[in-house]
Amino acid sequence: MKKGRLIKKLYLIRHGKSDWSNGQLSDFQRGLSKRGWKDIETIGSYLALTKVRPDLILSSAALRAQLTADGLGEKIGFQGTYRYLDELYLTRPEMYLNVLSLQEAEHEAIFLVGHNPTLSELANLIQEENFTKFPSLGVLAINLFIESWGEITQGRPGSIDYFIYPKQFRYYMPRKIQTTWEDRETL
Numbered sequence: 001m002k003k004g005r006l007i008k009k010l011y012l013i014r015h016g017k018s019d020w021s022n023g024q025l026s027d028f029q030r031g032l033s034k035r036g037w038k039d040i041e042t043i044g045s046y047l048a049l050t051k052v053r054p055d056l057i058l059s060s061a062a063l064r065a066q067l068t069a070d071g072l073g074e075k076i077g078f079q080g081t082y083r084y085l086d087e088l089y090l091t092r093p094e095m096y097l098n099v100l101s102l103q104e105a106e107h108e109a110i111f112l113v114g115h116n117p118t119l120s121e122l123a124n125l126i127q128e129e130n131f132t133k134f135p136s137l138g139v140l141a142i143n144l145f146i147e148s149w150g151e152i153t154q155g156r157p158g159s160i161d162y163f164i165y166p167k168q169f170r171y172y173m174p175r176k177i178q179t180t181w182e183d184r185e186t187l
Helices: 034-049 063-076 093-101 118-126 175-186
Strands: 008-014 056-060 081-085 109-114 139-144 159-164
Touching (some): 008 118, 034 063, 063 081, 093 109, 118 139
Parallel strands (some): 056 109
Antiparallel strands (some): 008 139
């Protein structure tokens, strides 16, 4: 296969900022903070404006990850399948690889919403650059040169297309994103 030909796209997405206000909830049950919801608006607006369209959204079954997946999906107008998996919560990057390898070849682009440090570790297994920090609601887009998800393996490097995270937009929010975000507020 030709190395220069993009075949698949993987978006590794860390869940939004967690809500710690209720000490009675387990880690698995924690939702999103006000900032987490705001960050979904910001990142979702960017993804919508750049016309990012996954074929499938895979998410940890933890509530904060599900809410992040749902929020981003709604923001970009996603009409496809969501899969919330216990296997993506408190696990090793090899489990993420295993889950990805079982996906149908017809899916060209997949969102994988999960947790750190597993996402950072996975990023370093499947692409060549050293990736160390994955902030809340960070999105790492990776180009993979594989024909089917079954080919995704440790040591089969992809390349980073881009990396975005909410703080990039804190002091400067492009007008198109700001307008999209403001329009959402008036609904």
